[in-house]
Amino acid sequence: MLFLxxxxxxxxxxxxxxxxEPMELAHLPYRNGKTYEDYVGxxxxxxxxxxxxxxxxxxxxxxxxxxxxxxYVVLGGGNARxxxxxxxxxxxxxxxxxxxxxxRLWEKRTQPFGGNEKKPAAKRRR
Numbered sequence: 001m002l003f004l005x006x007x008x009x010x011x012x013x014x015x016x017x018x019x020x021e022p023m024e025l026a027h028l029p030y031r032n033g034k035t036y037e038d039y040v041g042x043x044x045x046x047x048x049x050x051x052x053x054x055x056x057x058x059x060x061x062x063x064x065x066x067x068x069x070x071x072y073v074v075l076g077g078g079n080a081r082x083x084x085x086x087x088x089x090x091x092x093x094x095x096x097x098x099x100x101x102x103x104r105l106w107e108k109r110t111q112p113f114g115g116n117e118k119k120p121a122a123k124r125r126r
Contacts, residue, residue: 002070005077009041014068025064036060050082061087
């Protein structure tokens with residue numbers, strides 16, 4: 001799953017086999033010497049207008065989905081609400097889930113090695 005956050009810029013993360021991998025795709029070159037973020041972030045929305053901005057969002061979603069071989073894309077962020085028609089294999093995320101997901105990153109999952117655990121005995125050489 002590829003997540004793209006449409007806000008002030010372009011946030012991106014991928015989840016593969018249950019592992020979250022934050023990504024910095026926003027600053028990759030896109031068109032005319034500008035980056036993905038320049039086109040689908042808030043600057044692009046203001047410069048291009050909603051209609052052209054939506055066209056570029058669809059193009060960026062398609063390109064990144066194909067390049068990263070994502071099964072599907074989730075769009076989120078404050079400007080995702082401006083999307084009318086979702087590209088294929090794309091669904092709208094709920095920003096409320098961002099807080100839940102963020103808090104889960106801080107949950108304690110495993111105990112670190114404290115030094116008191118029994119270790120297997122080393123084999124002696126004879």
